[in-house]
Amino acid sequence: MLLQGKVAVVTGGTRGIGFAIVKKFLENGAKVALLGSRQETVDKALQKIKEEDANAEVVGYWPNLMDASEVEEVFTKVKDMYGSLDILVNNAGVSARESFYDYKPEEFEKVIDLNLNSVFICAQAAAKIMKEQGGGVILNTSSMVSLYGQPAGVSYPASKFAVNGLTKSLARELGKDQIRVNAVAPGVTRTDMVAALPEDMVKRITAPIPLGRVGEPEEVANAFLFLASDMASYVTGEILSVDGAAMT
Numbered sequence: 001m002l003l004q005g006k007v008a009v010v011t012g013g014t015r016g017i018g019f020a021i022v023k024k025f026l027e028n029g030a031k032v033a034l035l036g037s038r039q040e041t042v043d044k045a046l047q048k049i050k051e052e053d054a055n056a057e058v059v060g061y062w063p064n065l066m067d068a069s070e071v072e073e074v075f076t077k078v079k080d081m082y083g084s085l086d087i088l089v090n091n092a093g094v095s096a097r098e099s100f101y102d103y104k105p106e107e108f109e110k111v112i113d114l115n116l117n118s119v120f121i122c123a124q125a126a127a128k129i130m131k132e133q134g135g136g137v138i139l140n141t142s143s144m145v146s147l148y149g150q151p152a153g154v155s156y157p158a159s160k161f162a163v164n165g166l167t168k169s170l171a172r173e174l175g176k177d178q179i180r181v182n183a184v185a186p187g188v189t190r191t192d193m194v195a196a197l198p199e200d201m202v203k204r205i206t207a208p209i210p211l212g213r214v215g216e217p218e219e220v221a222n223a224f225l226f227l228a229s230d231m232a233s234y235v236t237g238e239i240l241s242v243d244g245a246a247m248t
């Protein structure tokens with residue numbers, strides 16, 4: 001039980017990697033607030049969890065992650081209900097694959113808004129609470145493309161490069177308040193985001209992976225569990241790749 005007594009918020013917790021993180025944290029003793037974009041998907045995720053474990057200590061919310069006051073309100077609710085906010089996982093994200101020549105600025109901004117600006121907003125709201133309570137852990141979901149770029153949908157790698165910068169800089173700024181900040185950079189992982197990619201693109205992406213397969217959401221969740229736990233008490237400012245050594 002690596003997270004016994006800890007309270008976590010996971011954005012984008014309704015499916016894919018986020019849902020695997022929520023389940024992993026619950027299995028390890030945490031109380032969890034899972035966040036999604038709509039009440040319907042949040043309720044569905046909560047129901048799925050309760051079917052497996054009726055006693056799971058989990059709640060769900062659907063704030064606009066780009067609205068600082070909505071985020072602050074939800075984080076305060078979680079702290080008041082469960083007594084603290086120890087771990088924030090910034091996981092909500094969207095991918096992109098538009099050609100650069102046809103890419104509209106407003107479409108570019110939409111990706112930056114969710115993948116980067118919401119991370120700033122959520123991290124700030126959580127850090128204020130964590131500072132007051134004497135510490136905490138902020139974990140961001142980056143991507144292997146944050147190290148190598150990708151040949152389309154430039155907003156996506158741009159946002160994830162920035163997430164790495166935010167991670168390393170916040171680790172340096174918030175260390176004095178005992179707040180650790182790390183990121184996990186998954187490779188191609190079997191989720192809806194990958195299912196939405198054209199098959200030839202998935203084949204092209206997986207071909208050079210030394211482990212010869214895509215990753216499973218649970219394998220990525222294991223890295224989050226390690227970084228969230230006291231096992232990683234002296235780890236901060238790291239970008240941990242979970243990508244089968246793709247492109248290295």
Ligand code: NAD
Binds near residue numbers: 014017035143190
């Ligand atoms: P997914 O599409 O399965 O899930 C995305 C989650 O984000 C959902 O819970 C959704 O509700 C939430 N979300 C989407 N738009 C939102 C919005 N506007 N407001 C609030 N929440 C919103 O995606 P996934 O594959 O599980 O990806 C999760 C994270 O992992 C993302 O940050 C993604 O960039 C990253 N990632 C995924 C892969 C992969 O291969 N799947 C690889 C590298 C990084």
